Amino acid sequence: MKPLLLGVLRCSLVLAVQALYSASDDVIELTQSNFNREVIQSDSLWLVEFYAPWCGHCRNLAPDWKKAATALKGIVKVGAVDADQHKSLGGQYGVRGFPTIKIFGANKNKPEEYQGGRSSQAIVDGAMNALRNLVKERLSGGSGGSDYKQQSGGGGSSGGNKKDVVELTDDNFDKMVLDSDDVWLVEFFAPWCGHCKNLEPEWAAAATTVKEQTKGKVRLGAVDATVHQGVSSRYGIRGFPTIKIFRKGEEPEDYQGGRTRGDIIEKALDLFSDNAPPPELLEILSEDVLKKTCEDSQLCIIAVLPHILDTGAAGRNSYLDVMMKMAEKYKKKMWGWLWTEAGAQMELESSLGIGGFGYPAMAAINTRKMKFALLRGSFSETGIHEFLRELSVGRGSTATLGGGVMPKLNTVEPWDGKDGELPVEEDYDLSDVELDDFKDEL
Numbered sequence: 001m002k003p004l005l006l007g008v009l010r011c012s013l014v015l016a017v018q019a020l021y022s023a024s025d026d027v028i029e030l031t032q033s034n035f036n037r038e039v040i041q042s043d044s045l046w047l048v049e050f051y052a053p054w055c056g057h058c059r060n061l062a063p064d065w066k067k068a069a070t071a072l073k074g075i076v077k078v079g080a081v082d083a084d085q086h087k088s089l090g091g092q093y094g095v096r097g098f099p100t101i102k103i104f105g106a107n108k109n110k111p112e113e114y115q116g117g118r119s120s121q122a123i124v125d126g127a128m129n130a131l132r133n134l135v136k137e138r139l140s141g142g143s144g145g146s147d148y149k150q151q152s153g154g155g156g157s158s159g160g161n162k163k164d165v166v167e168l169t170d171d172n173f174d175k176m177v178l179d180s181d182d183v184w185l186v187e188f189f190a191p192w193c194g195h196c197k198n199l200e201p202e203w204a205a206a207a208t209t210v211k212e213q214t215k216g217k218v219r220l221g222a223v224d225a226t227v228h229q230g231v232s233s234r235y236g237i238r239g240f241p242t243i244k245i246f247r248k249g250e251e252p253e254d255y256q257g258g259r260t261r262g263d264i265i266e267k268a269l270d271l272f273s274d275n276a277p278p279p280e281l282l283e284i285l286s287e288d289v290l291k292k293t294c295e296d297s298q299l300c301i302i303a304v305l306p307h308i309l310d311t312g313a314a315g316r317n318s319y320l321d322v323m324m325k326m327a328e329k330y331k332k333k334m335w336g337w338l339w340t341e342a343g344a345q346m347e348l349e350s351s352l353g354i355g356g357f358g359y360p361a362m363a364a365i366n367t368r369k370m371k372f373a374l375l376r377g378s379f380s381e382t383g384i385h386e387f388l389r390e391l392s393v394g395r396g397s398t399a400t401l402g403g404g405v406m407p408k409l410n411t412v413e414p415w416d417g418k419d420g421e422l423p424v425e426e427d428y429d430l431s432d433v434e435l436d437d438f439k440d441e442l
Contacts, residue, residue, distance in 0.1 A: 020053060020062045021080050026069035028079040032086045039079065039104050040227045041169075045131050046077045046104040047114065047123070052084040055098040060118075067120035068127070076127040092226070103127075105134045109191040109226065164207035166221040170230040173223070177246050183218045183271045184246040185255060185264070188225045188232055193240040199259055206264035213265075213298075213334050214272040220264075245271065273332035281323055284340040284348075287409040293336035294367040299391065300336040301326075303379075304349060306359040307342050308420035316415075319360055319379065326384050333392070344412050351402025364391055367406065371398045 021027045030038060030048060039046050049065055051058035069078035083090035083098065093102060093111060101114035103126075116126035168176060168186060177184045187203055189196035207220035225232035225240065235244060235252060243255035257267045284290055284302070294300035305311070305319050320339065327337045340348070342359045352372060354361045362375035362384065373396050377383035390396040 020051065020058065021066070025066050026073050026078065027066055028069075028077060030079040030081045030089075032089055035081070035086075035089055036227050036229060039077075040108045042077070042108075044077045045127070045134055046079060047072075047127055047130075048078075048102050048104060048111075049080045050083040050090050050093070050095045050098065050100040050102070051080060052098045053082060054084070058099045061099050064118060064120040064123060068123035071120065071124050072127055076131055078127075103130045105130055106137050109224070162204045164211050164220070165204055166219055168221040168223045168228070168231070170228040173228075173231045177221065178248070180219075181248055182216065183268075183275070184221055185218070185268060185271075186221045186223060186244050186246060188223045188235070188237045188240065188242045188244070190226050190240040191224065192226075196241045199241050202259060202261040202264065205261040206268065209261070209265050210268040210272075213269060213332075214276075215296075215334065217276065218268045218272045220268070247271075247275075269332040276331055278324065278328040278331045279335065279337050281320065281327055281337045281339065283414055284338050284345060284409065284412075285414055286411045290338065290348075290406075290409060293338055294365060297334060297336035298366065298368075299333070300338060300365045300367065301388070302348075302352075302363050302365060303339040304342055304345075304352075304354055304359060304361045304363075305339055308415065309422065310342075310359075312419045313417060322379065322381055322384065325381055326388065329385065330388055330392075341415070345407075345409050347402075347407035348409060351407040353399070362387070364388070365401060367401075370401045370404045370406075372401050373398045 021029060023029075027049075028038065039048065047068075049058075049061070051061075065078065065080065072078055081089055083095050083100075090100075101123075102111040103114055104111045112130070114123075114126055116122045166176065177186065187196075187199065189199075203220060203222065210218050210220060223231060225237050225242075244252045245255055246252050255267065257263045282289055282293060290300075301323075303319065303323055305316055308316060311319070323337060323339065327335075342349075352361075352363045352365075352374065354363070354374075360379040362379060363372050364375075364387075365372045373387075373391060375384065375387045377386055387396070
């Protein structure tokens with residue numbers, strides 16, 4: 001009988017120890033599975049106790065913790081984590097002893113240590129002070145979120161816009177990334193990770209450049225893997241930062257390149273050019289064609305080709321083929337490609353200093369800076385490649401375009417793809433003309 005009574009007594013003690021808080025209390029039970037959803041992704045202020053069931057101080061605190069939770073109900077959330085059962089949660093927030101109380105306020109990834117008294121009144125007073133501070137921070141423009149900007153503490157200049165890095169979450173990842181036709185480079189980071197903080201300005205700068213140069217067809221995103229553990233565990237994230245490449249309908253692949261903005265941009269543009277069609281080669285038929293193409297591009301490559309009567313359709317097509325090959329070769333630059341016939345846009349020729357001879361000719365125009373450079377070599381794949389390569393690395397002489405303003409353009413009919421025809425001269429009937437009259441005049 002004694003062993004039976006002792007066993008019952010032990011079970012009763014264990015149950016008593018484990019039952020610090022019940023469903024009838026206003027203390028919210030937090031676990032590994034619900035902590036991110038309840039606390040980290042919440043806009044509420046949270047007071048969280050990390051406890052161990054066997055801890056005497058925790059048992060002493062429990063009645064006051066329950067009273068405080070009831071008093072703060074609807075104002076501040078009060079929770080408790082059995083850190084003996086959920087050791088990883090305790091370890092994540094540096095819990096070394098019990099009970100430990102932390103305040104999850106403006107920056108949920110960096111909770112503050114509660115340093116006040118352990119009575120219910122002291123806990124309520126501490127919570128209200130923390131709430132006032134949170135409201136003040138929000139009034140002054142603080143975000144209080146867990147977004148990508150908080151990796152660097154909000155300081156310093158990255159040379160890019162952090163808003164161009166798309167914040168990805170468990171909720172929006174599939175829709176934004178997996179269902180998208182765009183290519184994605186996604187960084188999985190942890191706010192406390194030093195390497196992630198070093199990468200952050202490079203990632204932000206690369207995001208801005210890639211967005212501009214691919215017109216949003218390649219995008220950079222970031223997942224806080226400490227918050228959004230669902231998507232992070234799905235892709236087996238074990239270290240930070242981890243970068244993965246996502247293309248629609250394909251398995252994600254690990255990014256193996258360098259971590260500077262130049263390395264990231266180069267890889268992103270390679271990914272873009274792998275799938276992107278070459279840019280259109282358009283004939284300049286009106287001012288709108290030139291404006292739309294050149295304003296949307298860093299550079300506009302314009303060829304002035306010989307008159308159709310000088311080359312015929314075959315000759316013109318050979319020049320256009322050269323341009324198309326160059327457009328394909330440099331498609332990752334996202335430049336605009338245009339052509340016109342000699343004499344069709346005389347003001348444009350004049351502003352570029354081409355002026356009625358030396359066809360075919362080529363110019364590269366930066367309409368934002370109103371600068372241009374002329375092809376000095378041959379109108380061939382080799383000559384144009386050399387010309388564009390020099391421009392790509394910032395070399396080559398430039399001049400101001402036509403006094404700093406875009407020239408006026410004519411509206412013309414498109415080339416029909418055929419050989420040119422000489423204008424038909426009108427025949428004159430000289431049978432009625434008396435030649436003797438001319439003789440008398442002579």
